[in-house]
Amino acid sequence: MKRIISFIVTVLGLTIIMAVTTPGLLKDVRLGLDLKGGFEILYEAEPLMEGQQVTKEALQETAKSLQKRADALGTTEPEVTPEGTNRIRLKVAGVTDEAEVRKTMKEPANLTFRSNDGCKEGEEFCKIELRGNDFVENGASIAYDQLNQPMIDIKVKDKAKFAEITERLLGQELAIFMDDQLLSAPTVQAVLTDGSAQITGSYTLDEAKQIRDTINLGALPLKLVEKYSQSVGATLGMQSLTKTLQAGLLASVAILLFMIIRYRIPGLLASFALILHTWLLILVFVWADFTLTLPGIAAFILGVGMAVDANIITYERIREEIRTGKSVASAVKAGGKSSLRAIMDSNVTTILVAAVMFAFGTGAVKGFAIVLILEILISIATNVYFSRFLLNLLVRIGWAGKPSHYGVKERDIREL
């Protein structure tokens, strides 16, 4: 009786949990651009001027400035990620004007120091006094004044020019602009003839660092060359998603039907384990915030077939044992035991292959490998141990005690 209750509670409880949570989970799965539509560009960064090198800092700064520009576009969650030594990947969803995005992104970071010299009424900082390439590369650094207040040291290449500017603008503001965004507007305090200056102000350390990075980036702007771009219309993405999901759903139903017809009661349990397997996989996707892409879905659906393999191996083995004349209970025990090693060895080998793919693959290959590893791990839990637990319960209860429950005909059983 206790076993009947624990079986019913387990199955019913899980069914309810899955039924309640699935719609919400499905909504939370992050979709890749190929499914929700959007725009992806891979840039390769080259130094704007010859003879310079792309440093890690410069790449990161460029990525940051791209991120800012992308955020300014007003699209949802633009993603900018530096890759390797000289690449930056940009992903923007739901873009209506691609040409505009391309244009904004491609321009090198444009650092200017501007003044109000000769500006008309109402115009602010119209005159560009210095440009990014007027500064010494990596010449900006953080220093502290007597009050331990952070300030930024800068170095200019042309001393005479800088002296002229500071003389002309003495007591006026010299504003720092990144692209068209005002970062800071310090006032010129003295005429500076040695080409170096301190920007002081009540900056926090973070603000000071940001200005330093911006000036250094401006001094070494990177040219971005489009290496690869992919653009998927939102409706097209949806089409792919629904079509693939439909295919997956039908395939799953076909596999479940096959399992039930061939293996009867254990087949039913395997089907339940398979549904649980899929639900867990979605759960992990949402929790770990993985992005689901088309190859990912492909791996997902394919993995269902692989998970079912664990059950097929076990059940074929159990049927074999039953046919030799063993009692059902001992056949289940023996079949489970001897099939476990085959399942584990084959799964470990496949995980090994997937792990190498993950370590050495890029982009889509990595995503595929992750899904595959996850699937195998989850399938060991659900389609090996969980379905075995359920089957053992049923055998003890006596609901799965006849050879016919396993799809074995009486006349196939050998006499002992």
Added chain:
Amino acid sequence: MSFKNFNYVGKSKIFFIFSIVITVLGLVFLLMRGLNYGVDFRSGSNVDISFKQQLTSEQVQPVLNEIGIGEDASITEGTDRINIRFSDVLSEDQDSKLRSAVQKLDPSATFEVNTVDPEMAKELGRNAIYAVLLSCIGIIIYVSIRFEWRFALAAIVALLHDAFVVVSIFSILGLEVDLTFIIAVLTIIGYSINDTIVIFDRIRENLRFAKIKRRSDLVELVNKSLSQTIGRSIYTALSVFIAALFMLILGGESIRMFSLAICIGLLIGAYSSIFIASPLWLVLKGKNVSNKPQKAVKPNKDKIEI
């Protein structure tokens, strides 16, 4: 079942020859014709447009000519969609002109534009090949520890055979190879090794209780192991095949080639596990046994190697 007493390894010569012929044929085709690389592997632009109403290439071609990109374009019509391939990368200007011009024909048109520098795809392909070779080393180590080196060698030959045959078939039929194809081949490798190991596990298990005196004992043992696992081999291949087939028929256009590669690979993988990997192990193992005269070997002796 007639599978029960089938002499699987008896015909192994035929299957070896069959596989060698396919491999050589594939090699010839790969060297002569290469692969039909998709836009992922060639520089250029690939434009997929889907419509509410069907547009024909006769309607689209003049539009392309007007923008000045008509000569370079090869147009393929599909249901409710049209594919245009340019061997030169479209400039941003041409891209937006194309969009607005086509949208005049059908305002509901949606676009999928892929532009690529072939370096990226080649790099991914190279990485994939390295990954496969590295995972082979991993398999050799793992299988040698858990089984023995002969199993490892046979499994790897079968695995590389599967990957190569699928690549060959794509070359022979001139099917398009894109980035997802690489993933498909990797999947096939994963499936193939999984499939082979399960059969090897049964051979290993039967070896523990077997008295191997002659080569014919070994043949019998492999046949027995195969007939014991044939049900599983068929049903698993079938269920994964069902999944892949549904994806092929109902899945989106963008994963069609992927699904096709998987479908072919599954069949090849199931075939090679039974008819290549197991007989190959027999050949390797048989060298130990066949030369020895029929002297009484203690049953324990053969256990040790496992």
